[in-house]
Structure formats: structure tokens, C-alpha cells
Amino acid sequence: MPYTVTELITSSYNLSTIVSVGLETVTGDQLSEGLKFLNFILSDIALDFKKIPYYSDYSFTAVIGQEKYFIPGLLEPETCVFFLSSVRYPLVYQYRKPYFGEARAENINSLPYAWHTERVLGGTDLYVYFAPSQQYPLVIRGRFLLESVALNQDLSSTFELFFIDYLRHYLAKYICEAYDISLPQRVSDELERFDSKIAEMTNYDLSMQKLSSLQNRW
Numbered sequence: 001m002p003y004t005v006t007e008l009i010t011s012s013y014n015l016s017t018i019v020s021v022g023l024e025t026v027t028g029d030q031l032s033e034g035l036k037f038l039n040f041i042l043s044d045i046a047l048d049f050k051k052i053p054y055y056s057d058y059s060f061t062a063v064i065g066q067e068k069y070f071i072p073g074l075l076e077p078e079t080c081v082f083f084l085s086s087v088r089y090p091l092v093y094q095y096r097k098p099y100f101g102e103a104r105a106e107n108i109n110s111l112p113y114a115w116h117t118e119r120v121l122g123g124t125d126l127y128v129y130f131a132p133s134q135q136y137p138l139v140i141r142g143r144f145l146l147e148s149v150a151l152n153q154d155l156s157s158t159f160e161l162f163f164i165d166y167l168r169h170y171l172a173k174y175i176c177e178a179y180d181i182s183l184p185q186r187v188s189d190e191l192e193r194f195d196s197k198i199a200e201m202t203n204y205d206l207s208m209q210k211l212s213s214l215q216n217r218w
Contacts, residue, residue, distance in 0.1 A: 002154045003161070008168050009034035009151075015172035015187050018179055035151055037174045041167065042146040049076045050199040052143045053163065059139045062132035065109050069138075071117075074124035077142040080115045084136060091115040091128065099127065109133040166194040 010026045012034060013019040019026050026034075045051045055078070058071050062082065071077075080091045092114050099116040110130040118125045126140060149155065155164050169191040176183040 003156045005149050005153045006151050011168050012171035016175045038171050039148045041170050049143050053198055053201050056144050057139050057141050062136045062138055065131050067131045069126045071126050072123040073145040075143050077117050080140045082136040082138045
């Protein structure tokens with residue numbers, strides 16, 4: 001069943017108690033203001049990855065000799081792999097200092113084995129080493145920015161109902177803060193419940209690999 005941005009904004013004003021259900025109508029100015037607030041929220045959620053319950057894949061083809069690639073909208077990368085003859089090979093993540101600061105051979109095109117990412121405006125820059133020697137297909141998986149929405153847009157084609165309901169309560173809080181009034185306790189309690197449940201859904205992969213100190217490394 002479709003659920004539009006306009007419906008969400010109207011319901012949020014009702015939850016905030018600024019507009020009474022059945023007695024008052026949300027004005028055009030309030031709809032415009034609510035839309036602005038909602039898009040602020042979708043952007044603010046990027047500051048806390050745990051509030052984004054959705055993971056996506058971004059596929060692209062490596063360019064021979066090219067180390068850096070821009071991944072639009074990528075917030076939190078988790079894995080990066082490349083394919084060779086229908087076999088998937090993982091790349092090993094390196095932090096900033098070892099990737100950019102340790103000694104290594106340059107100007108060599110070969111099988112990539114390491115990757116690093118840096119947040120930039122609008123997305124993330126992905127670095128791979130070695131620079132690819134072929135046009136390998138690569139796939140990076142992670143969490144991405146939530147896109148801005150427009151009035152009358154159908155949210156049910158983008159988000160599940162629980163997340164729409166979460167945004168509805170989140171927007172009510174935003175509206176109350178803008179109007180300098182107290183958020184109704186029942187709305188505050190429900191928003192807290194949503195935050196907790198969504199965080200549980202998106203826990204990090206805490207799996208470990210044990211290495212023996214007696215293992216032959218050479």
C-alpha cells in the first residue's frame with residue numbers, strides 16, 4: 001500500500017500535537033517546512049550508521065593502472081572483492097597510515113590485494129593496491145547515504161513500513177524542537193524503542209579468526 005511523503009509529514013505534525021487530527025489541516029507552508037526537516041533527518045542519519053538498516057552492493061569495473069575510484073553515496077564500506085575467471089577474491093583492508101605511509105613498490109600493475117577508503121563530498125574514494133593489471137569486476141558492500149525525497153513520493157517503494165514509522169516519529173521530534181515545544185512522552189518512548197531495535201538489526205560482524213602463535217608464518 002503506497003505511503004507518501006506528504007502523508008508522513010502530515011502524520012508527524014499530528015504526532016507533535018501542533019496540528020490536531022480531524023480538526024486542523026497541515027498548511028502548504030508546513031508541508032514545505034516538514035519536507036525540509038525530513039531531508040535534514042535523512043542526511044543526519046548518515047552521522048550514525050546504526051540508524052541505516054540497509055546494506056547495498058556497488059559494482060564497477062577496474063581501470064588498468066588506476067588506483068583511486070569514487071563510490072557515490074558510500075558511507076560505511078564493509079567488504080571489497082574482485083572477480084577473476086568467475087572466482088571471487090577478497091581484498092585486505094588497510095588503515096590510512098599503513099596504506100599511505102609504509103614502504104611499497106609503485107608503478108606496478110598486478111592483482112589488487114589491499115584496499116583503503118576515505119570519505120569525500122558525496123561519497124567515498126576507494127584506493128586499491130596494486131593498481132589493476134586487467135579490467136577486473138569489483139564489488140564493494142556497505143551502507144549508503146539515504147537519498148532526499150519529494151512531496152507525494154511513494155516511500156513504500158524505498159523503505160519498509162517500520163522505517164517509515166521511525167521517520168514519522170523522528171520528524172515529529174524535529175518539528176517539536178523547531179517550534180520549541182515538548183515532544184509528547186509516548187512519541188519520545190516510541191522513538192527510543194525504534195532507535196534501540198534498529199541498532200540491534202545492524203550490529204557489526206564480530207566474527208573472529210584465531211591465529212596460533214605456533215603457526216609457521218613463512
